[in-house]
Amino acid sequence: MRPNNNHLDTIRERFTATADAFADGVRTERRGQAERLAECAIAGLAHLSRAVAIDVACGPGTFTRSLATHVRNAIGVDLTPAMVEKARAEAARAGVMNVKFVCADVNALPFQDDSVDVVSCGYAVHHMIEPARSIAEMVRVLRPGGRVAIMDCIVAEDANAATLDAIERVRDPSHTNTQTRTQMRTLFREAGVLTLMEELKDRWHDFDGWMWNAGSAPGDAVYAEVRRMVEDHSPAAISGLGPRRSTTGSGLEVLHPYLLLVAEKPE
Numbered sequence: 001m002r003p004n005n006n007h008l009d010t011i012r013e014r015f016t017a018t019a020d021a022f023a024d025g026v027r028t029e030r031r032g033q034a035e036r037l038a039e040c041a042i043a044g045l046a047h048l049s050r051a052v053a054i055d056v057a058c059g060p061g062t063f064t065r066s067l068a069t070h071v072r073n074a075i076g077v078d079l080t081p082a083m084v085e086k087a088r089a090e091a092a093r094a095g096v097m098n099v100k101f102v103c104a105d106v107n108a109l110p111f112q113d114d115s116v117d118v119v120s121c122g123y124a125v126h127h128m129i130e131p132a133r134s135i136a137e138m139v140r141v142l143r144p145g146g147r148v149a150i151m152d153c154i155v156a157e158d159a160n161a162a163t164l165d166a167i168e169r170v171r172d173p174s175h176t177n178t179q180t181r182t183q184m185r186t187l188f189r190e191a192g193v194l195t196l197m198e199e200l201k202d203r204w205h206d207f208d209g210w211m212w213n214a215g216s217a218p219g220d221a222v223y224a225e226v227r228r229m230v231e232d233h234s235p236a237a238i239s240g241l242g243p244r245r246s247t248t249g250s251g252l253e254v255l256h257p258y259l260l261l262v263a264e265k266p267e
Helices: 005-017 019-029 031-042 062-068 081-094 131-141 161-171 181-190 207-213 221-232
Strands: 052-056 073-078 099-103 116-122 142-153 194-206 252-264
Touching (some): 019 207, 031 116, 031 252, 052 062, 062 116, 181 194, 181 252, 194 207
Parallel strands (some): 116 142
16 A cells, blocks of 8 residues: 555544643653664664764654764654654653754655664554555665664564454554564565664553553543454454453553564665
8 A cells, every 4th residue: 555645644633632642651651662772773883973863753752862862963753743742842841952853754754865874763664554665765864874773563473463453443543554573574675774683572561551542541432342352352363462361450451562673774
């Protein structure tokens, strides 16, 4: 599928409606992941004091702020004006001065070819209709020898991706497709970059917190439908979510494997 205005509108609507809840949720939840991505992306990279980093689909700027601690300037890019405003407010609150945020589409980044040292993207590939095109655009603006670092949830190779995506699209209409580890590797290879490292980890989420980040709460129709779908497909091998009972929060947890890939653009 190719990017279209209807899907871009869906993304803007989703993240405008949930800007407050999403920013609150990822402020602490993804801070450690953002720091890990930044450390891996810049490891061994020369001339960091002059480096410029771009964080694509930056949301409230969690990953952008982590990158900013390592480089001269960091620029967050997001499609949704409400998220750009959140990112600016979060950076100001944190006292991070070497960042700026712009509103733009990942498929048409407002930067010249070979112009930046690092491009990152956290938890956004599963919103892209055509991820190969989007990643190629990230690589376009990257200078030779620069790094691209992507972190996103993936689906286990032995799980049913169609079932997972059906659940995710009810929870969040801006969701497209969850990639497998193999598919993510292929996207990097086809973009012409050389993978330097990859890291796969599991993370459990309380069901209510997971739903709240998408703007749903107990009692609403979307919450009820997603919970039914998750529990109907409870074996881990069906959806990959591996739901399990817990004694805290909603009483239900879901599993998300997430993958960090870092690659270099050949000289």
